[in-house]
Amino acid sequence: xxxxxxxxxxxxxxxxxxxxxxxxxxxxxxxxxxxxxxxxxxxxxxxxxxxxxxxxxxxxxxxxxxxxxxxxxxxxxxxxxxxxxxxxxxxxxxxxxxxxxxxxxxxxxxxxxxxxxxxxxxxxxxxxxxxxxxxxxxxxxxxxxxxxxxxxxxxxxxxxxxxxxxxxxxxxxxxxxxxxxxxxxxxxxxxxxxxxxxxxxxxxxxxxxxxxxxxxxxxxxxxxxxxxxxxxxxxxxxxxxxxxxxxxxxxxxxxxxxxxxxxxxxxxxxxxxxxxxxxxxxxxxxxxxxxxxxxxxxxxxxxxxxxxxxxxxxxxxxxxxxxxxxxxxxxxxxxxxxxxxxxxxxxxxxxxxxxxxxxxxxxxxxxxxxxxxxxxxxxxxxxxxxxxxxxxxxxxxxxxxxxxxxxxxxxxxxxx
Ligand SMILES: Nc1ncnc2c1ncn2[C@@H]1O[C@H](COP(=O)(O)OP(=O)(O)O)[C@@H](O)[C@H]1O
Ligand SMILES: N[C@@H](CC(=O)OP(=O)(O)O)C(=O)O
Numbered sequence: 476x477x478x479x480x481x482x483x484x485x486x487x488x489x490x491x492x493x494x495x496x497x498x499x500x501x502x503x504x505x506x507x508x509x510x511x512x513x514x515x516x517x518x519x520x521x522x523x524x525x526x527x528x529x530x531x532x533x534x535x536x537x538x539x540x541x542x543x544x545x546x547x548x549x550x551x552x553x554x555x556x557x558x559x560x561x562x563x564x565x566x567x568x569x570x571x572x573x574x575x576x577x578x579x580x581x582x583x584x585x586x587x588x589x590x591x592x593x594x595x596x597x598x599x600x601x602x603x604x605x606x607x608x609x610x611x612x613x614x615x616x617x618x619x620x621x622x623x624x625x626x627x628x629x630x631x632x633x634x635x636x637x638x639x640x641x642x643x644x645x646x647x648x649x650x651x652x653x654x655x656x657x658x659x660x661x662x663x664x665x666x667x668x669x670x671x672x673x674x675x676x677x678x679x680x681x682x683x684x685x686x687x688x689x690x691x692x693x694x695x696x697x698x699x700x701x702x703x704x705x706x707x708x709x710x711x712x713x714x715x716x717x718x719x720x721x722x723x724x725x726x727x728x729x730x731x732x733x734x735x736x737x738x739x740x741x742x743x744x745x746x747x748x749x750x751x752x753x754x755x756x757x758x759x760x761x762x763x764x765x766x767x768x769x770x771x772x773x774x775x776x777x778x779x780x781x782x783x784x785x786x787x788x789x790x791x792x793x794x795x796x797x798x799x800x801x802x803x804x805x806x807x808x809x810x811x812x813x814x815x816x817x818x819x820x821x822x823x824x825x826x827x828x829x830x831x832x833x834x835x836x837x838x839x840x841x842x843x844x845x846x847x848x849x850x851x852x853x854x855x856x857x858x859x860x861x862x863x864x865x866x867x868x869x870x871x872x873x874x875x876x877x878x879x880x881x882x883x884x885x886x887x888x889x890x891x
């Protein structure tokens with residue numbers, strides 16, 4: 476049993492979908508589960524729909540129409556016969572989405588978000604499943620929400636492993652080619668939940684764990700895991716092999732090529748993870764497995780743009796120690812801030828965060844009641860694993876370093 480994951484970038488247009496079929500034919504698809512994300516930037520587009528529903532009703536219909544149009548163009552390119560049942564299936568999914576807005580009475584943004592955002596994945600898998608059937612790759616479409624069971628912490632739900640294992644063990648047919656959605660699950664009341672942005676890799680790992688799969692392959696627009704994001708660093712090099720530990724560290728520091736939660740279930744059962752190019756599927760890519768370090772052994776660079784550096788000091792020169800630090804962390808948790816780096820001294824505390832859920836203003840308001848607060852937004856966080864001084868000097872050139880932290884293996888710098 477193997478699990479394949481195709482992300483939004485791999486199915487951003489009709490050619491991408493056609494390429495999924497080519498990849499499957501080249502590498503084989505016996506006893507395979509395919510996990511797919513929403514097409515291209517659909518998740519961002521549905522976020523716009525949700526914001527319009529809540530704050531800008533006048534734009535709601537046109538933002539829905541944009542997403543329908545994008546998918547219709549892909550459908551028309553893939554299916555020459557407009558009477559093909561896929562057209563009806565996709566339009567009923569859009570009808571369902573719209574009818575949620577008509578019915579909904581909840582004012583809870585996180586709940587609304589999760590009921591709507593997963594339509595990107597439901598639609599993409601419907602289109603791809605039908606297209607593969609059309610090209611002779613017979614497959615079975617599964618609703619991931621019937622398998623991935625979670626709590627109701629909407630937008631970053633936690634997996635209920637026992638329930639999920641039970642659903643997968645009792646219902647999943649390993650002998651056929653299955654296709655399902657990444658990113659979504661459901662709670663005990665069967666409301667849709669999501670696993671956090673970019674969570675489809677994690678879905679693949681959850682299924683792999685519960686199915687005792689032999690491997691997971693994430694198909695990417697890059698040759699594999701590189702020692703740096705090629706969008707920001709020239710001459711990024713392919714890492715042939717990395718250990719789970721190293722991959723967890725890279726993902727944790729923000730290497731967006733693998734979702735951070737993905738590695739933990741895989742390493743638990745020593746299921747290897749391959750990261751390969753969907754353009755050159757025959758190439759080896761990167762293998763993540765049990766073992767030591769990285770091969771080749773070179774420094775790895777990670778950059779997270781658009782972060783926020785919050786610096787706090789006490790109003791009355793009292794120490795910022797255990798009690799106040801735990802209070803600060805409670806607020807960071809409450810506002811779902813992703814903490815990147817912290818640094819503290821006697822009367823000051825700095826934290827660099829990723830404001831993923833747009834709660835910064837609320838957090839700052841809360842903090843200002845207790846601390847003197849300064850905030851630098853739009854800063855970049857650079858991390859180098861296995862650094863040397865030359866790399867640091869190179870990075871620091873032309874930048875203002877606001878915070879720097881070194882350990883034996885890792886240096887982190889917040890820069891403006
Ligand atoms: N260390 C890295 N190695 C390879 N790619 C990286 C790395 N860090 C960041 N990336 C970026 O991740 C991108 C792939 O992720 P993403 O676009 O989210 O794909 P998907 O939609 O398939 O999930 C690459 O195009 C690359 O720019
Ligand atoms: N579609 C979701 C889940 C996901 O994992 O997407 P991708 O595989 O394209 O990063 C998102 O954009 O967050």
